[in-house]
Amino acid sequence: MADNELEFVDEEDTALAPEDTASFSDAVLYSSDWTVETVVSQMCNANIEMNPRFQRRDAWSPGGKSRFIESIILGFPIPQIVLAEKKGKKGQFIVLDGKQRLLALLQFTGNAEGPRNGFRLSGLDVRADLNRRSYNAISDDPNRRDDLNAFLNNTIRTVVIRNWPNTNFLHVVFLRLNTGSVKLSPQELRQAMVPGPFSEFIDDAALASEHTRRLLGRTTPDPRMRDVELLVRFLSFREFLPTYRGRMKEFLDDVCQRLTDSWAQSKPVVEADLAEFNAAVDALIALFGSDELARKPGSKSFNRAIFDALVFYAADPTIREAMLAQPGPVHELYAQLMGDDQFTEAIESDTAGIPHTFDRLSKWGLGLREKLQIQFNVPELVQGDDGNVRIAFNGFR
Structure with missing residues (x-):
């Protein structure tokens, strides 16, 4: 049987009790536009949790990663990422939504681990001239300076959740984001x-x-x-x-x-x-x-x-x-x-x-x-x- 062919039936928990949801309004959510360069820097500094264990569970194909990078360079709208600040660790975050997109950025820029680190772009149709080019190849080519700037300076809407009251709150947000x-x-x-x-x-x-x-x-x-x-x-x-x-x-x-x-x-x-x-x-x-x-x-x-x-x-x-x-x-x-x-x-x-x-x-x-x-x-x-x-x-x- 091929990977992912199998259906997998999940169950829904019973409704949350009032005491579970009473403090949901205490959470603070704000949005900002982080550049790709900022996002990658946050991951490299371990402020956004992207440990090697997650990197071993890579879900996107090389083509999917490449098209995502192409969309950034073209300035197309990019889906937001959602982070929750770790309890007691100001400025450090876990990812509620956007892990595969973040992993693609980390791998493309050569800051990840594993066989796909530093991958070359492939399967592009709009910017076919970038096929077979890695991040290093683009950054080292003076003629690709505009592409490099377009990639690093493009912004990704980032939603950050602070002061979340309990794990039930994060589960609700997590599942609502992934329906x-x-x-x-x-x-x-x-x-x-x-x-x-x-x-x-x-x-x-x-x-x-x-x-x-x-x-x-x-x-x-x-x-x-x-x-x-x-x-x-x-x-x-x-x-x-x-x-x-x-x-x-x-x-x-x-x-x-x-x-x-x-x-x-x-x-x-x-x-x-x-x-x-x-x-x-x-x-x-x-x-x-x-x-x-x-x-x-x-x-x-x-x-x-x-x-x-x-x-x-x-x-x-x-x-x-x-x-x-x-x-x-x-x-x-x-x-x-x-x-x-x-x-x-x-x-x-x-x-x-x-x-x-x-x-x-x-x-x-x-x-x-x-x-x-x-x-x-x-x-x-x-x-x-x-x-x-x-x-x-x-x-x-």
Whole structure:
């Protein structure tokens, strides 16, 4: 399967509570026109976060980058970039919108890392005379001085957000900016908001993971970090399910922060969990096949809500062994649940809410326990001291 051919079904979190949005008006937004030279300088000085890890997830083709550079030289309108100032770090920013455009500028000017650094322009039709020319070739050619000035002095509208109240605010802005046909993964924002040893470890793990590439139908790391998010979701449900409050983005943010803060103690656990994740994916692909895993009948869409439930149980060695030994009952259960109205609603509507999250985990777990004739614990719904419903789980045995 070619890269990006696979559809990827996202879920929407439940509506934000009033206390989450009450302080949204405290944020300060302002716009300014930064020259390309200023933008590149800010990136080179590490004031705009464009670390090498992001550069390894390059989504634009050489032709797309070249046409972007050509548009700047021609003075065509350039889409704005949106930055959020880091908490406690005045003048340092994370990127909410425009990462690929910024990376193209960094690479073209020879200030990036990797094989595309200092690329030559290609596929241009309006300024075909610039094809096969690099930034250095243009800057060293006295006859190209006008082109160089047009490039460096052209302005890019830059929106800067300061005093943002909470991560929910940035998630809302981030997703509102990316409602087109290619929706960015919130994991990109999460990696920037919660930097540290866990963030670096899980990014490296995803970059090296054959298993996530098989799940996503890719031959390269996912440029939107959906491979990283699959691993983070798995770890979150496996180790922190009782802390889930029904909003997925907030849950994953919190888990990343917890693991970052306790990394010295958490690293062995995470490494062991990822080994079980790999074994679970191998087993699930053996059972369902790469093209059918976590899909509804007749659909090509990889459904993360289904996958969460499947991998939650398959990551346990005893349950996994029983599933592999009895593929017939496992397939029978899957077909049965695909015809169950409560289960299908739980994988299609408000998939991040506690009721539907519980329904998926509970129905698949109880069904496996019955079909495979083995005993293990399944998550339960309980009412907390605050009166809110929670998912209780303390291990399979």
